[in-house]
Amino acid sequence: MLKFTIVLLLIAIVVSLFSGLVFLVKDDGKSHRTVNSLIVRVSLAILLVAVIAYALWTxxxxMNPTPS
Structure with a gap:
């Protein structure tokens, strides 16, 4: 369930990234949708870091200290 949550948050971040790109190209600076997309993306990234930190703490x- 935890890995699914992490993957879901990563997908949501990528979707927000591309929606911000679309808003940036189509709006020509007339609306705040690009800024809202950035706020959503940063919030999702903070949530992702918090979920990973919680999962490591519990x-x-x-972590894999010796990759092979």
Missing amino acids: GQLH
Whole structure:
């Protein structure tokens, strides 16, 4: 469930990134949709970092110190 949440947040960040690009190209600076998209993207990134930190703190997610 945790990995699904992380993947879902990553997908939401990418969708917000591309929606911001579309708003930037189509609006020509007439609306605040690009800024709102940036706010959503930053909020999702903060939430993603918080979820990963919580998962590491509780032991649900482990780091790989010796990759092979």
